[in-house]
Amino acid sequence: MGTESDLPAPTEWSGIWEVLGCKWTFYILRLLARGDAQFNQIKQKIEGLPASTLSTRLKSLQEETVVVRTVDESATPPTVSYSLTEKGDELAEIIMQIEKLEQRYS
Numbered sequence: 001m002g003t004e005s006d007l008p009a010p011t012e013w014s015g016i017w018e019v020l021g022c023k024w025t026f027y028i029l030r031l032l033a034r035g036d037a038q039f040n041q042i043k044q045k046i047e048g049l050p051a052s053t054l055s056t057r058l059k060s061l062q063e064e065t066v067v068v069r070t071v072d073e074s075a076t077p078p079t080v081s082y083s084l085t086e087k088g089d090e091l092a093e094i095i096m097q098i099e100k101l102e103q104r105y106s
Helices: 016-020 023-032 039-045 051-063 086-105
Strands: 067-072 079-084
Touching (some): 016 023, 016 051, 023 039, 039 079, 051 067
């Protein structure tokens, strides 16, 4: 087992760790693990999530290649949907395992 000195310094936590630091990220990943969703669908299903925060979270998740944004321009009006990437699927699996652990020990 490593020592505390093997752990990255707090200033080294960036990228995906910074994104995962927001509680809303977990809700978004859990929802998208069930399938693609449009912005308003996500906002309606996650109670208390402000639209501005959702927009910021989705952009961050896109930057970290966890979520992909797809525009269907053949629809009238064009529709935008969000889905998990392979990386996002792996993160969603980890979140579900953590939830199972929490339920087992609650």
